[in-house]
Amino acid sequence: NKGKSMTIPGISNWFEWTWPIEGEDAGYIKARAMPNVGKWTLFSPAHIQKLLKGEINQPSPQVSETTKPKSPWKIPIPHSSGICPKRLPLQELTNELQNRKVDYGNQNKRQKLVEILDKELTHETLEKKESCLRNRSMLHKEYTTRLSDITEFPLSSGWAMKEVQKYGKKGGGKRIKKSISAVLEECFLAGNVDKSYRMTAQDMWNLLTLKAQEGEIESSDIPKVTTIQGWITRYAVQLREKSAQMVLEEA
Template sequence: MTIPGISNWCEWTWPIEGEYACYIKTRAIPNLGNWILFSPSQIQNFVKGEINQPSPQLSESTKPKSPWKIPIPHASKLCPKRLGLQELTSELQNRGIDCLHLRNRSMLNKKYNTRPMNDEEFPLSSGWATKEVQKYGKKGGGKRIKKRISTILEQYFLAGNVDKSNRMTAQDMWNLLTLKASEGEIESSEIPKVTTIQGWITRYAAQLREKSAQTMLEEI
């Protein structure tokens, strides 16, 4: 099963109870923004085959011989669930958040996760966008070759077909177009890039081969 746009999101959760039980919830940035919801019916539409419940093999957990010592992460990446109640309260107070009226850990965690971010914690400048809302130009939507430039390129190409010694590369054609622009025959702004001319040569050669094959079939 593949969810369309799956690469756009980084945080996922699969609730098993509550209002959104059996839903898939996701969003682009952890702890930031609204959840995008996929209902059970939507999930079913993504499935190409039958889903079978796995039967995992369980083994007994091992007992560590030494205590686990996990260092406290950097303050900018603190996980409130790993902090003691007093440490969590101190962290909120250090960030200028009033939390003395909060009575339990659940309320402290919620305050920590929903606090407003300042510039130091969220340094992205105005105009940034997550991957899910970025807009890219359509493939093939670049600058098009004008008709009269295309006609000139056809002349260059066909001259090479008649006499192999006159065959030109994309760079050769670009050089001749630049010369025409310097002589005032065309506008310099009309000259396509060398890579664009190379793409045109590839497409035009394929068109000629297709026409030639079609003509041969009609003559049979």
């Protein structure tokens, strides 16, 4: 049977990983929550070894030497229009060249027209690619300029890394005291008997506030309106379950 595998505590908080083989961090595994943001968390080989039963080995991929072709490969660059000159009949070749205002002289041999159109399509594709690269370069320059203006954390206030988020313990909030629950139950049941006495969560909160002013309860014990609303929902479910159980027992 395989033993229970162990993982690094908090491993789900990190989304960028690297295992450098050079520099001062060589041999360490580095992790952080977001690419290019925040400080690295370092894990030493000794730390990782404690989580493993066997020996830890850094991957060493095998790379083969490139081969040199004996004959040149001429592969046309695909055009965005999807046109393939080699598959076009003579008339369509001339139409495409005329539409692009390409001077092909008195050439009427199909193979030559294919070569001319192929060069024109390649030229158009390269021009479009260069334009895209220029735009991308400008956007990158603008982005890096904005980053250089940020002296502190590059995200606005209110953001938090997953690794530093703190979640409240479920059920760990302030509980409603029995004396308060008794008042709420009385209000709820009175509303069940007579709809004219039915109270909302806000109405119940107002009643509790009045009782606190009269000294019957402590004002610090009064729950929030949202808490009272949650209590109403849960208590209504409990009453329905009790009623259903009683019907089953009497049947």
